[in-house]
Amino acid sequence: MPAAARPGDLDVATLTDFLGSCAPFDALEPSELARIVAHAVVEQYEAGDVILDAFDARIAELFVVWEGRVDIWINRDRLTELPDKTEGSGGLFGYVAALTGAALRPRAVAVGRVVVVRLPADLVAPAFASRRGARFLAQEVWSTNQRAVGVPAYTLVDDLVARAPLVVDAEASIADAALRMAQADLQYAAVRIGPGRFGLITDASIRDVVASALPTTMPVVEVMDPDPPTVQLGASANEALIKVLERAADVVLVTDRTGELCGAVAPIDFVVSSTTAGAALHEQLRRATTVAELEHRYRGVPQLVSDLMARGLASSRVITVHSALVDTLVRRAIQLVMEAHPDLDVDSFTWLSLGSNGRREAVLSSDIDASVSFADGMGADEIGRYRPAFLEIAAVLERAGLKHDRHGVSPVNPEFALTHRQWEAAARGWLSRPREDDAVIKTCLLVDGRPIHGDLTLPEVARVFGDLRLHPSTMKVLLAISVDRSRTPRGRWRRKQVDLKTQALLPITNVARWAALSVGATAVGTQERLRAAAGSPVLTAEDAETLSDVFEIVQRMRLRHQLEQLGSGATPSDTIRLRDLSSIEASVLDEAIGEITAIQRRMANLAKFAPTLQGSPLV
Template sequence: MTGSGHRIEDAGQREEALTTGLAEFLAGCPPLDALSEEELRRAARTATVERYRAGEVILDAFDASSGQLFVVREGRVNIWAHADRLSELPDETAGPRSLFGYTAALMGEAVGPLAAALGEAVVVRLDADLVARAFSTRRGAEFLTRRVSASTRQRAGIPLYTVVADLIVNPPTILEATDSLRAAAQRMSEMGLGYCAVRLSPASYGLVTDATMRDAVAAGVAIDRPLADVADRHPSTVRPDTSAAEALIRLLESDADLVLVTDAAGTLRGALGPRDFVVSSTTAGASLHEQIRRADSVADLQSRYRRVPAMLSDLLSRGLEPSRVITVHSAIVDTVIRRALDLVQRRFDDLDPDVFTWLSLGSNGRREAVLSSDIDAAASFTDGMSQADIARYLPLFSEVAAVLQAAGLRHDSHGTGPTNPTFARTHAEWAAAGREWLTHPTQDDAIIMTCMLVDARPIHGDLGLTEVATVFSGLRRHPDTMRLLLRTAAPRRGVMRRSALPRRRDRELDLKKQVLLPIVNIARWAALTVGDPALPTRERLGAAAGSEMLSTEDAATLRDLFEILQGIRLRHQVRQLDAHEPPTDTVQLAALSTPDRTLVLEGARDIAAIQRRMANMASFVLPELSPGPAPAAARQAADGPRRAARGSRPAARGSPRAAGGSRESATGTGRSPDRAP
């Protein structure tokens, strides 16, 4: 029920102004701005404008449902979203143009909130039926999704702004670069810490850890050697005001023991390891990652990874953004792969693990792996190794693949992995193959391989810039390849036509192929046009925002859509696992909530519009890339770069025209399945 506010009649000029410009005022209130002018005028004609005194209850939707929703016109309103916390501070304070009461109005149930004026306030009451359409638009669905996420965080009692400074317990232990290893060992023992920082300059620090000490002793380094000779000179660092979640992700991605905390002046404030993050409610899962990192057997590793889906579900329920949850998952997958390589290597003690670099491809290469993602990978070997030398490593890679599969990580059954000789080459061979793909992009699977290798990220071995990455850094100088990649990102006929999406609620939708992959392709191409090396899709869109080919507004739209759609995808897969079903990317429209279904369908329309603008703009901005008839390779890549996985090693050792020109995949069917984002 509503409170006893005083309805504003025609009591002076100021009061009249509050009612006469009401339609225009509502047009500035998201998501009501999605309504037409006529709909806004109709809502304004039946609206009631009321003034409330300080502390007066405006709405108590815990007591009874309401057919109205409310907009703050002037002043501020305190809102309690949970019936068991009415004696506590309000969950939020809403200012002008803020909406409340929409949940109870749309659901027709007494689900809250309680709203009371903070000081004097003017509030507009609207007939919910007249503005309900606003919540079935994409903007309305986004509004509801974000509000539900915020409410979830509040319900869980999670501090929204837990920062690194809150986690520092001990002051830093700092030694000079000229101090010896012996001095560091003594100091670390005295302080009971597993590290010491090494002052390299007034505002620069290196890092020595227990692991550093063990490695130095094993290598025969004298105990009196100065720390400058053994310290990590480029440790991961964060600022004290960095969120705990961001700092943990930095730690996981670097696979480091510690991250240093330095302030804006470069002063060292402390150091944090995985165990320090366990106390932060925003970084749940840190302890599980540490257990995976230290698993002492294959069985232990597999058992611990099987707990990861539940951890992801917990992170989502706690309100961590889906993109952050997915990044944490990708970092954990990296750790599982590294640990699997270490553990399996023990059974192949005649093989040197330092002669190859493991490259993660596809979604995990972009740090976007979800529960349905395949483990796509390649291996790049030290130059000089023969085909026979490399073949000795294939059983090792096969056993690693089996370990990952048994743990619950999907192994790519179509040959996109180092068990396939096509994806196990020397550095020089990868570089030669890359140059061949750039020179002849229309031949065989060149454009498909280019898409995969542009997304490659090393996670084991040499973590620097790989040979193939160096080749592709000059991709913009190859207009034929850029033209084909443009057709992948913005095909002339448009893979995102809304008419191609299912209309009936009982139809299935492929979230990956039909709505996410087009964004991935756009982001990859846009980042290449500006020469940015970023891999994650949202970072690529941010880097290309405001460029000639991608406006700031379009980039922001795609970033928001990618975040929301990935969240829909991940929540769908968590629900499948809860029901003891394998995670997939297909979902029935009827299984989606109304806001999610609206976001998917309206998002598809927005993506298609952006694709059309990019294709049209290219003919003016980049006339050399003006699209003509698209060859088959570009059409295949637009549907998702298909597996370029052949069953035999290329005869030319680097040419994509492999095995006598055979187009057969590793399965021998001649088909190349769609790639997963």
């Protein structure tokens, strides 16, 4: 229940000043405003509370947001989708239903802790009769009609390209590029660096130049992104969206099949597409102003995952979108928590996502494995000062719905919060003693690591693992893990349940990691690693393709299972009972596991004869 208070319990002058600054009440005479304030009720709501549902009942009051933010839905048939708008301090809602006396709209839900002022409709009606009030209503009706026309179901990136591109030469100065961007009213300029090849400069990169006091006479080639995210005409809007989420990009370039630039799309362009709702949620997470709002926003992610699955998007693509949203949640949690600790330097450490998060393969049951790498020269006591903040970050992620191991693979654990040089020394120790102290497990975690905050270039520990294939003892252990079939279930009717992660997905992940490392590939995702290693001495192209297909099939089965568990109020897990599968699904799973074991067997046999780079056998 909301906490309510009459003006007598409040500072009347403060409330009067606040309402007097909000349209259309700023047009009222002091006596009229005082009469409204005298009958106002101030209420406080917690995150997720329904403040108003005017679709189901007639109301005689309207609401003004005093503190916090409120999500607003104006279409009854879209209540399960993202809100039509969000009102902050000074925003009004409920006035249409209140002034007409009809059960029309909206539904309003608190985003984090919210304080609203409830006002009687009959007392505030004169405010809307003024010229200022009429203008307010006209603007609101126009914007509402614009939204109510319907959201076009764009499916191709072609439909999102609205304007011709701006292209500048590599030798153009930063100042010249900025001027041309302003003249074209664009937030980017593509930089031609070769036939069919473009770099990218944006408003953000120009601001960085100015903030660093660098000369704007420099050529744009010095500050551009040389490898911007790019898609071709004909690509799905979802594919372009994934590029945005993966790279936290300001712009995605769109080319034709010959490589000629056709235009660009920005995150805001995806908001109009019902098939790319992830972009809107991504922006809401990125712009959350409090941890309460961030947690509340992220709780909409499982529904988004369900929607994407229902639309037929490939499970690998759904998981990529989900992983990107996890990245955004973690980044924003770090920023918001560190803002509350001004004595700590948010730029002194790099946050690495490890395991499935590092591979961009996080699902609804995934733990948030992570580590941090501090600047060299920081002592243990100084690093220890950051531990309470890391514990707060872990708590934010948990309240948002993620699982975070506080005592294991987490920056809260001193073993996973080291300086760059300490990480380098630890990595070299693991490589020299791969069979001791869980060294190979830690190696796998860090090999799959990906920085998402701080120094986004390869950290020192990753450079150590860059020549991992030159360490035959570690490669032997990794290969042994890859071809180990001891956990693989045998005989469909001998088991009552299957752990999809341990018994089906993990073997593929291990094979892909070893195979990619053996050919010196730097790919991190399982399917990307399989493609990179396809046709190598130990993994044939056919077997790599089969494992990739099996990975996709089992991941889709895993996601569906976890969404069903969430729907029934259960905690998502990787264990599935055979009786919960249809006969067709059970057969598909059985065949998939059979393919995995057969490929593991072939790899083990081939590895006996495949030489390493040094000419000695792998096993």
